[in-house]
Amino acid sequence: MKRFLMLLMTLGIVLACEKSETSNGQESDRERLIEMRQEILDQINAIPCENEKDWRPQALGSKACGGPQEYIPYPETVDESGELLDLIEKYTRREEEYNKKYNIISDCRAITSPKGVRCEDGKPVLYNDEMGPH
Template sequence: MKRFLMLLMTLGIVYACENSEIGNDQETDRKKLADMRQEILDQIDAIPCENAEDWRPQALGSKACGGPQEYVPYPEAVDESGELLELIEKYTRLEAEYNKKYDVASDCMFVTAPTGVRCVHGKPELFTMAPNP
């Protein structure tokens, strides 16, 4: 019975390691994350902003102490398949794994969600409205 439990635990660990895209080299993993972030930004940049109502702010990334690294304009109406949103969520999950694995520290400052998105010269731009005094 002990051998069976040990085998089961070992298989579980191997399976978990194979399913994570975070490897064993911090520099390589940081580069993968940077490339993935750039791919997300490039996809967003390639979509013309014609109607601000088709867009919303979306959290991107994960700070070591919690919360998002930043917000990006997300083309909700254009991303019917949800592939871009899945990529954003995957990036955020992988950055959280990276932070935990490499014991990363961050500034722990809270990043406030933007109020919305507006279209400026065909490009989406996040904005935050100041509260009324």
């Protein structure tokens, strides 16, 4: 009986440690996603919006049900090397992996792509109205 209790206690400790590691892993993975998203937004915010034709809406992130989390303005002509677009795509893949790994649940509301981007006070702003750029 003592052996059984010792085995049961040991098993309980092992399972508790595994759950703790999973929680820490999830928190760490989530923090990395937050940092990546902020890096993307910081790069975009550092680029002045002077010509609306240089920008387009770009999907960012991945909902657990599928589809993007959001759309952001993407400086297509400024990102000649494609490094920013690569970072956006990497972030989206990582969020999709995160959702699967941790069985994340999200709303399944479809996010539609904005009509375009306009420049307001040197900043890119997504728009949905039919008027288009000013």
